[in-house]
Amino acid sequence: MRSRNLLALALAPLIAFPLIYSSAQESPEPELKIQAFTNATIYPVSSPKIENATLLLKGDTIIAVGPSDQIDIPADAQRIDATGKTIIPGLICTHSHIGSVSGADSSSPIQPEVRVLDSIDVRDTSINKARAGGITTVNLMSGSGHLLSGQTLYLKLREGNTVEDLSIKLPDGSLAYGVKMANGTNSIRDNGPFPGTRAKSAALVRQKFLEAQVYQKKRAKHLEENDPEKTFERDLALETLADILDGKRTVHHHTHRHDDILTVLRLKEEFGFKVVLHHVSEAWKVADEIAAADVPCSLIFLDSPGGKLEARDFEWRNGAELEKRGVLTALHTDDPINDSRWFLRNAAIGVRAGMSREKALEALTLSGAKILDLDKSVGSLEPGKQADFVLLSGDPFSIYTRILETHIEGKQVFDLEDPQDRLFAEGGYGAGHNRQATGCCFYR
Amino acid sequence: MFKSLLLSLLSLSLTAAHAQIAVKADLLFTMTGDLKPIKNAIILCSPDGTIQAVGTDIQIPEGYQTLTVKVATPGIIDAHSTVGLSGILNSPKHDQEQLEKSAPIQPELRAIDAYNGRDPLVKWLRDLGVTTVHTGHAPGTLISGQLMVVKTNVPAITSLDDTLVPTSAVAATLGSSALSKSPGTRAKAIALLRAELLKAQAHARKISTAEADDEKDAPAPNIKLQILVDVLNKKTPLLINAQRHQDIASALRLREEFGFNLILDGAAEAYLLLEEIKAAGIPVIVHPTMGRPFGDLENMTFTLAAQLHQKGIPFAFQSGYETYVPKTRVVHFEAALAAAYGLPREIALAACTIYPAKILGLDDKIGSLAPGKHADLALFDGDPLETTTHTTHVIINGKLVSSTAK
Numbered sequence: 010m011r012s013r014n015l016l017a018l019a020l021a022p023l024i025a026f027p028l029i030y031s032s033a034q035e036s037p038e039p040e041l042k043i044q045a046f047t048n049a050t051i052y053p054v055s056s057p058k059i060e061n062a063t064l065l066l067k068g069d070t071i072i073a074v075g076p077s078d079q080i081d082i083p084a085d086a087q088r089i090d091a092t093g094k095t096i097i098p099g100l101i102c103t104h105s106h107i108g109s110v111s112g113a114d115s116s117s118p119i120q121p122e123v124r125v126l127d128s129i130d131v132r133d134t135s136i137n138k139a140r141a142g143g144i145t146t147v148n149l150m151s152g153s154g155h156l157l158s159g160q161t162l163y164l165k166l167r168e169g170n171t172v173e174d175l176s177i178k179l180p181d182g183s184l185a186y187g188v189k190m191a192n193g194t195n196s197i198r199d200n201g202p203f204p205g206t207r208a209k210s211a212a213l214v215r216q217k218f219l220e221a222q223v224y225q226k227k228r229a230k231h232l233e234e235n236d237p238e239k240t241f242e243r244d245l246a247l248e249t250l251a252d253i254l255d256g257k258r259t260v261h262h263h264t265h266r267h268d269d270i271l272t273v274l275r276l277k278e279e280f281g282f283k284v285v286l287h288h289v290s291e292a293w294k295v296a297d298e299i300a301a302a303d304v305p306c307s308l309i310f311l312d313s314p315g316g317k318l319e320a321r322d323f324e325w326r327n328g329a330e331l332e333k334r335g336v337l338t339a340l341h342t343d344d345p346i347n348d349s350r351w352f353l354r355n356a357a358i359g360v361r362a363g364m365s366r367e368k369a370l371e372a373l374t375l376s377g378a379k380i381l382d383l384d385k386s387v388g389s390l391e392p393g394k395q396a397d398f399v400l401l402s403g404d405p406f407s408i409y410t411r412i413l414e415t416h417i418e419g420k421q422v423f424d425l426e427d428p429q430d431r432l433f434a435e436g437g438y439g440a441g442h443n444r445q446a447t448g449c450c451f452y453r
Numbered sequence: 454m455f456k457s458l459l460l461s462l463l464s465l466s467l468t469a470a471h472a473q474i475a476v477k478a479d480l481l482f483t484m485t486g487d488l489k490p491i492k493n494a495i496i497l498c499s500p501d502g503t504i505q506a507v508g509t510d511i512q513i514p515e516g517y518q519t520l521t522v523k524v525a526t527p528g529i530i531d532a533h534s535t536v537g538l539s540g541i542l543n544s545p546k547h548d549q550e551q552l553e554k555s556a557p558i559q560p561e562l563r564a565i566d567a568y569n570g571r572d573p574l575v576k577w578l579r580d581l582g583v584t585t586v587h588t589g590h591a592p593g594t595l596i597s598g599q600l601m602v603v604k605t606n607v608p609a610i611t612s613l614d615d616t617l618v619p620t621s622a623v624a625a626t627l628g629s630s631a632l633s634k635s636p637g638t639r640a641k642a643i644a645l646l647r648a649e650l651l652k653a654q655a656h657a658r659k660i661s662t663a664e665a666d667d668e669k670d671a672p673a674p675n676i677k678l679q680i681l682v683d684v685l686n687k688k689t690p691l692l693i694n695a696q697r698h699q700d701i702a703s704a705l706r707l708r709e710e711f712g713f714n715l716i717l718d719g720a721a722e723a724y725l726l727l728e729e730i731k732a733a734g735i736p737v738i739v740h741p742t743m744g745r746p747f748g749d750l751e752n753m754t755f756t757l758a759a760q761l762h763q764k765g766i767p768f769a770f771q772s773g774y775e776t777y778v779p780k781t782r783v784v785h786f787e788a789a790l791a792a793a794y795g796l797p798r799e800i801a802l803a804a805c806t807i808y809p810a811k812i813l814g815l816d817d818k819i820g821s822l823a824p825g826k827h828a829d830l831a832l833f834d835g836d837p838l839e840t841t842t843h844t845t846h847v848i849i850n851g852k853l854v855s856s857t858a859k
Contacts, residue, residue, distance in 0.1 A: 138746075246493065254766045289785065304639065311778055311779040312743070312779045312781070312782050312783050312786055313544060313574060313577050313578075313779040313780055313782070313783065314541060314573070314574075314577065314779070314780070315540075315541030315543065315573070315574060315779070315780035315781075316541075316543050316777045316778030316779060316780040317542070317543050317777075317778065318542050318543075320778050321541055321542060321573070345745050345747070346741060346777075347743075348745065348746070351790075352741060354840055356792075357839075357840035357841050358840055360840075360841050361840060361841045361842070361843065406773060406840065406841055407839060407841050408789045408790065408792070408793050408838060408839055409792065410793070411792050411793065416461075435754050435755050435756050435794060436746060436752065436753050436754035436755055436756070437724070437752060437754040437756070438722070438724075438725065438752050439748055439752065440746065440751070440752055440753075440754070441750075441751025441752045441753075
């Protein structure tokens with residue numbers, strides 16, 4: 010536990026009891042804690058960097074950000090001196106396999122009925138490590154060994170006992186998630202029912218979505234008729250695809266090679282997907298086409314190309330090429346491909362190869378929020394948004410900068426000064442006991 | 454003076470074809486002495502590929518091609534890689550030559566028979582400033598084969614002279630990644646290794662008996678036992694990849710029993726055995742800082758290099774062996790991360806230049822910048838350890854091999 014939270018914990022029983030009683034008597038809402046982080050260098054992301062700045066929170070929400078001399082700090086606020094420190098929004102990883110996540114099995118190449126929700130281990134140390142890496146929001150994905158490997162899940166990395174504690178609820182009450190698809194090498198296998206070629210891969214997907222269009226119409230008709238006498242046979246797989254066709258769910262599409270990228274754009278054109286291209290190793294070859302299709306990308310910067318044929322032509326300049334063309338571009342760790350604790354460094358590689366510092370920081374935060382349709386609540390430091398932020402020891406893109414604290418919705422979830430948290434940040438005896446992520450394709 | 458005049462005259466005549474290179478650096482890390490950089494320094498490369506002069510009061514003779522840069526360091530040395538054997542495509546039977554799994558112990562497999570210097574990953578590393586790699590067979594079987602030391606400008610091994618050391622070490626692995634059907638347990642793995650080393654001892658005895666006594670026949674030639682005899686005779690070190698503390702302890706126990714030169718490799722949990730490693734006086738080639746914390750590496754720490762440094766244990770960084778993407782790591786990126794986790798910056802740089810040169814016994818040739826040493830340099834437009842810095846030029850043996858500004 011962390012020092013500041015320790016105090017809160019010690020006081021908790023004293024405060025909690027009267028609260029329970031008072032809420033039973035329908036008294037006014039308890040006063041929300043006000044916190045002021047003062048004298049920091051703040052990158053709100055939605056607006057330019059501010060020196061000597063203050064971040065003011067009330068409960069789980071940001072109420073003000075600005076130069077310290079322009080922010081009125083209420084008398085009862087808890088003041089935290091952040092002199093010499095840098096504050097950025099909580100990082101958003103649009104593609105990760107932490108939490109021992111799994112999706113589809115080997116029985117078929119398209120399994121939209123499978124939810125990663127039913128697989129996540131919130132006690133897996135990879136989640137603690139992601140908090141140590143400054144990640145506050147994450148899209149947990151199933152693997153790329155299928156054309157469609159399941160429903161993903163968007164999580165806030167709050168501390169919690171169940172996956173529901175970490176989940177994000179949409180206004181309609183459903184959980185926030187997307188759908189994972191893939192093309193290219195990983196989903197091609199030697200044996201049926203898996204495709205053996207790229208053309209077959211596309212054909213299988215198209216056939217399934219044509220079936221989903223029929224289902225979509227039936228479902229719409231049933232809802233329109235609103236006849237309690239009539240029953241509607243739900244199909245979990247087609248239901249998910251129909252949600253995609255309705256624009257309710259985003260397809261997160263793994264794709265590397267230029268021709269595979271164009272195949273995704275073709276599918277989007279035919280079925281009206283809301284789609285995000287993931288990895289996009291050869292984005293630099295078809296950057297114009299990606300821009301023309303107005304499709305966002307989620308990139309990863311690896312330390313070298315290769316590892317498979319379709320990643321041979323991967324280049325660091327993907328970020329810069331997409332930025333030049335105004336493509337909405339986020340980043341991801343693909344943890345365990347890149348460790349969540351090196352996410353800031355990933356953006357620094359983008360800067361090295363020509364991305365602007367502004368867009369690179371945006372790619373770690375606000376662009377990710379936009380891609381996950383969560384930008385109303387997270388992704389930047391603005392009044393009204395959830396208080397998700399990271400305290401750094403210095404420049405976000407310097408290798409020597411350390412992540413000092415991570416806060417989600419006004420609560421500290423990582424503190425480098427805390428010995429247990431430091432163990433997750435740096436590694437050491439007991440940091441492991443990790444269950445290997447199953448989402449990817451390691452051969453040993 | 455006269456000599457340098459003569460040299461500059463000589464160089465003038467060569468200018469048309471290959472101008473000699475002079476490097477003018479705002480900050481020069483020679484990696485000699487106290488490892489501190491010198492300001493506004495000049496390095497002259499000689500036509501024979503060595504360094505002609507290094508200093509602050511040097512005039513660049515006419516006819517030299519002068520490269521003006523912010524920072525210059527010795528060419529980066531990767532203390533342990535599999536590049537050139539484990540190719541970019543990760544395609545078995547096509548470019549994956551780093552691991553032969555037909556038998557658990559195959560020390561006779563030579564790196565020189567497998568190295569492809571034209572693999573794009575070699576160029577990738579070279580463009581980033583890596584000029585020398587200690588490369589060869591990967592961790593993954595008890596003894597997977599040999600390693601060699603080669604410059605990254607060598608496209609193919611046409612003679613042993615193309616390498617710096619054709620057989621620099623024999624690569625062994627203790628721990629989970631070397632276990633399959635047999636050896637299927639740690640105890641069995643050590644039993645197999647001990648039996649093989651005993652066989653090599655017997656082989657060595659038969660050879661010396663035959664040499665001393667004309668009546669006695671020499672044993673039948675056996676390349677597998679011969680290389681192990683070289684290990685026992687301390688001619689070739691045994692590089693043992695061991696991540697967990699009990700595997701590191703086993704490596705130390707084997708060395709105690711057989712008396713070979715040991716290089717500890719990986720050593721993720723070495724922080725639990727600092728006293729023992731220090732007492733044994735052996736060097737450690739640390740796991741890549743960006744290693745993945747699974748399996749035997751689950752308790753790895755980014756602070757390992759800092760802890761070894763504090764303890765005074767010789768160490769160097771490696772890019773290691775990658776089974777998937779990225780297909781290789783970049784050794785000075787690994788060093789940079791250790792610098793963020795407690796290792797002084799100049800030590801981080803030393804651990805991918807002069808320290809690996811010492812561990813490989815090549816510090817008279819590479820790893821630092823002084824007259825007579827190989828003119829291998831990496832040039833940067835900023836702090837070599839910062840992610841956002843570009844490698845602007847790379848020089849090997851006095852020749853410009855890259856100017857891609859990567």
